[in-house]
Amino acid sequence: MNNPRLETQCVQAGYVPENSQPRVLPIYQSTTYKYDSAEHLGKLFDLSVPGHMYTRISNPTVAYVEEKINALEGGVGAMCTSSGQAANLMAVFNICQAGQNFICLSTIYGGTINLFAVTMKRMGIQARFITEDMTDQEVDALFDENTRLVFGETIANPALTVLDIERYANLAHRHGVPLIVDNTFATPIQCRPFDFGADIVVHSTTKYMDGHASVVGGAVVDGGRFDWAASGRYPELTQPDESYHGVVYTRDFGKAAYITKARVQLMRDLGATPQPLAAFLLNQGLETLALRMERHSANGLAVARHLAKHPLVNWVNYPLLPQSDQYAKAQKYLKGGASGVVSFGVKGGRRAAMKFMDSLRLAAIVVHVADARTSVLHPASTTHRQLTDAQLEAGGIGADMIRMSIGIEHIEDVLADIDQALEKSQQA
Numbered sequence: 001m002n003n004p005r006l007e008t009q010c011v012q013a014g015y016v017p018e019n020s021q022p023r024v025l026p027i028y029q030s031t032t033y034k035y036d037s038a039e040h041l042g043k044l045f046d047l048s049v050p051g052h053m054y055t056r057i058s059n060p061t062v063a064y065v066e067e068k069i070n071a072l073e074g075g076v077g078a079m080c081t082s083s084g085q086a087a088n089l090m091a092v093f094n095i096c097q098a099g100q101n102f103i104c105l106s107t108i109y110g111g112t113i114n115l116f117a118v119t120m121k122r123m124g125i126q127a128r129f130i131t132e133d134m135t136d137q138e139v140d141a142l143f144d145e146n147t148r149l150v151f152g153e154t155i156a157n158p159a160l161t162v163l164d165i166e167r168y169a170n171l172a173h174r175h176g177v178p179l180i181v182d183n184t185f186a187t188p189i190q191c192r193p194f195d196f197g198a199d200i201v202v203h204s205t206t207k208y209m210d211g212h213a214s215v216v217g218g219a220v221v222d223g224g225r226f227d228w229a230a231s232g233r234y235p236e237l238t239q240p241d242e243s244y245h246g247v248v249y250t251r252d253f254g255k256a257a258y259i260t261k262a263r264v265q266l267m268r269d270l271g272a273t274p275q276p277l278a279a280f281l282l283n284q285g286l287e288t289l290a291l292r293m294e295r296h297s298a299n300g301l302a303v304a305r306h307l308a309k310h311p312l313v314n315w316v317n318y319p320l321l322p323q324s325d326q327y328a329k330a331q332k333y334l335k336g337g338a339s340g341v342v343s344f345g346v347k348g349g350r351r352a353a354m355k356f357m358d359s360l361r362l363a364a365i366v367v368h369v370a371d372a373r374t375s376v377l378h379p380a381s382t383t384h385r386q387l388t389d390a391q392l393e394a395g396g397i398g399a400d401m402i403r404m405s406i407g408i409e410h411i412e413d414v415l416a417d418i419d420q421a422l423e424k425s426q427q428a
């Protein structure tokens with residue numbers, strides 16, 4: 001198949017069976033692999049031949065899913081992780097260590113803010129948060145010789161700001177560092193960050209990629225275009241790795257240096273490995289990703305339009321509403337759809353917001369977004385509860401904000417549920 005389209009890759013990429021092999025991706029439920037000679041295993045440990053050593057580092061079921069995700073993003077290699085949090089930790093820690101720092105958009109997922117601002121701080125790594133309204137000069141001033149990367153989310157969770165990928169890729173590259181983009185909400189169906197200059201893509205596959213809310217997982221994808229050697233800032237990639245007696249990732253693995261190191265060093269040492277069964281379930285979700293994103297995005301836009309003219313709604317945030325301040329970027333970066341996530345403020349503030357949520361029948365209150373079922377959440381009192389008011393504001397999250405994740409149900413049923421709950425939100 002020459003250049004199959006994304007819809008085709010979702011179904012066909014990764015596992016391709018040979019004569020009389022199982023049609024469906026098998027679950028290789030094995031921690032261990034068998035070798036014909038001690039010499040062959042020695043070569044595996046030297047990383048001089050490809051193959052599986054131990055399921056903490058790689059597994060055939062997981063590897064096929066990694067191949068599919070890599071194909072969808074257009075990278076040179078992908079690594080699945082046990083969660084999106086693990087993917088973000090490994091993506092950053094792979095090229096940033098104690099005493100170093102990185103630049104990060106403040107409009108990102110609350111869990112990632114905790115990881116970066118609290119836990120990674122304890123590891124000696126400093127996240128320098130920036131806002132979108134800062135000028136290039138203001139951002140430039142935050143870089144120093146210890147800055148290792150720039151980080152942002154394609155569609156920020158839950159602020160729904162759209163990352164100006166080209167702008168931040170240029171800023172990062174001017175300083176000789178890569179741009180890492182969390183592409184969880186957009187998925188490669190709506191945006192492929194590598195096409196706009198991003199260098200590394202991360203995912204919480206727990207969301208749309210799985211799509212059924214059945215398995216937590218993450219992925220790191222290497223775009224393979226960042227020149228680590230030319231940058232001169234990454235001895236961990238360009239100098240011998242003492243834990244592999246002398247492997248030099250850029251010399252020995254070329255364009256796949258970053259993702260190889262992430263796997264053979266970080267996954268080996270940190271062990272945030274996805275289980276083969278989890279990878280199998282993720283693959284089932286990926287098969288319908290393109291189809292689901294089409295419906296999620298159509299439904300999301302329909303709900304946003306409906307809320308925008310509803311008298312009981314103060315404001316609506318959806319990147320592809322023409323009145324959104326994100327609209328121009330959304331048109332540029334999001335191919336025809338902005339996912340099913342919509343946020344808005346109900347008239348009557350926090351109390352009415354709670355009442356609205358309690359009155360929904362079809363949409364369920366869950367701590368989750370981006371699956372087939374319509375769901376609703378109040379970020380300020382739940383997922384983002386640990387954040388200070390200042391962090392909430394910097395993240396674009398108000399106390400009255402309702403975040404709805406519109407599923408793939410019939411749009412009329414979703415709208416009817418929202419309408420009846422809005423009516424009830426105003427009752428005493």
Ligand SMILES: *Cc1c(COP(=O)(O)O)cnc(C)c1O
Pocket residue numbers: 083084085086088109111112153157182184185203204205206207216217218
């Ligand atoms: C959910 C989420 C994460 C964290 O992923 P988990 O799979 O829950 O660990 C990271 N980034 C974004 C944008 C998310 O929505």
